[in-house]
Amino acid sequence: MISSTKRVSFMTVALVALAAALLTCACGTPPPTFQGQGGIIDSPVGVTINGRYAYIMNANFDLSGKGKGAITVIDIPTSLVNRFDCLVRRIEAPAYLGQMVLSPDRQTGYLANRAGDSILLVDLSDPSWPKIMDLNPDHRGNQGINVGSEPFGLTVSPDGRTLYVANVGSGDLSIVDLVQKKLVKNELLEWGINEVRIQPRSRYAYVTNKGMAAVALIDVRTNRFVTAFALGSQRTGLGIDTRGIDFTPDGKLAFIAARQPNSLLVVDTTKIPSHIDRAVMDILPMDLKPTAVRVMPDGREVWVTNFDSNNVFAIDVRTLSVLEVITVGGGPYDLAITDEDPENPGQYYVFVPNFTSHNVSLIDARTKEYIWAIP
Numbered sequence: 001m002i003s004s005t006k007r008v009s010f011m012t013v014a015l016v017a018l019a020a021a022l023l024t025c026a027c028g029t030p031p032p033t034f035q036g037q038g039g040i041i042d043s044p045v046g047v048t049i050n051g052r053y054a055y056i057m058n059a060n061f062d063l064s065g066k067g068k069g070a071i072t073v074i075d076i077p078t079s080l081v082n083r084f085d086c087l088v089r090r091i092e093a094p095a096y097l098g099q100m101v102l103s104p105d106r107q108t109g110y111l112a113n114r115a116g117d118s119i120l121l122v123d124l125s126d127p128s129w130p131k132i133m134d135l136n137p138d139h140r141g142n143q144g145i146n147v148g149s150e151p152f153g154l155t156v157s158p159d160g161r162t163l164y165v166a167n168v169g170s171g172d173l174s175i176v177d178l179v180q181k182k183l184v185k186n187e188l189l190e191w192g193i194n195e196v197r198i199q200p201r202s203r204y205a206y207v208t209n210k211g212m213a214a215v216a217l218i219d220v221r222t223n224r225f226v227t228a229f230a231l232g233s234q235r236t237g238l239g240i241d242t243r244g245i246d247f248t249p250d251g252k253l254a255f256i257a258a259r260q261p262n263s264l265l266v267v268d269t270t271k272i273p274s275h276i277d278r279a280v281m282d283i284l285p286m287d288l289k290p291t292a293v294r295v296m297p298d299g300r301e302v303w304v305t306n307f308d309s310n311n312v313f314a315i316d317v318r319t320l321s322v323l324e325v326i327t328v329g330g331g332p333y334d335l336a337i338t339d340e341d342p343e344n345p346g347q348y349y350v351f352v353p354n355f356t357s358h359n360v361s362l363i364d365a366r367t368k369e370y371i372w373a374i375p
Contacts, residue, residue: 050106098111118144265280301317310330328363
């Protein structure tokens with residue numbers, strides 16, 4: 001439960017928002033009852049924060065109900081005071097969804113459609129009501145931009161003109177022109193590429209791979225493969241099956257989740273690509289099957305989900321020590337951090353979609369307090 005002495009300013013905003021919702025129905029129509037295996041949130045694989053809203057990507061892996069996936073919309077201020085009333089609506093989408101990322105202006109979402117081998121564009125002009133756009137009205141069922149096989153991980157260039165898509169099935173990285181809304185090319189890497197992230201203040205994108213002991217480097221100026229650096233060394237051991245990746249705000253450190261062994265690899269990006277063999281600085285033991293990695297906006301902490309251990313590690317970036325282990329739901333797959341509360345600097349909240357328990361865990365990042373599960 002939430003302590004009455006914590007989150008004062010944000011709680012005030014939340015209470016005002018809840019009162020307004022009750023009086024004016026500002027939250028829109030509540031989601032309908034869904035009879036899939038997981039209920040209103042079904043096999044969630046991703047979460048994206050857009051201001052006061054969190055979008056949960058429901059993959060519906062058992063194809064229950066109508067056999068569709070969905071985007072579930074959560075009102076963040078309301079979620080701090082009521083874990084049920086915060087569910088705004090559920091937008092039907094294809095099953096087997098992957099990640100969704102936002103354009104720099106947050107007006108458009110780019111959503112990985114794994115089964116359709118495409119990227120769906122989501123209209124976010126009303127952030128409380130995402131709408132999947134149909135780019136191909138003359139081609140029934142083909143709404144988005146065709147890419148490689150089984151797209152999952154996504155990232156957008158800082159200027160918002162290019163989308164990079166990691167295709168797990170075909171092992172290539174799709175480069176998409178977002179101005180023309182079309183595929184430029186597929187850069188062949190290796191089967192199993194999983195997540196792609198652009199290093200801040202640099203010209204490189206890093207691509208993790210769940211089948212190899214290496215991370216690929218892409219030059220985002222030329223959109224070409226540069227090199228791959230092995231995560232194993234005499235000091236760190238092996239780093240096979242890499243998943244989530246994130247960087248400190250200055251781009252000087254990268255943190256990469258690896259499952260063989262279960263670890264978080266600390267990478268000195270200043271050594272890449274000139275001294276690539278010395279880039280891996282350290283290995284931090286994790287719990288079972290580390291998956292998602294996110295660095296706090298202030299760069300002081302890095303958070304890691306452990307899929308088989310049903311917990312999240314909060315780690316001090318400076319000392320590389322574990323600050324807290326927070327138990328969440330079953331199969332934590334991803335995590336996202338809210339925008340900073342301007343009236344309470346340094347206050348963040350963490351949303352963790354749990355794949356096997358079909359819910360979302362809410363955590364106070366400052367106190368490391370588990371608040372509750374949604375719904």
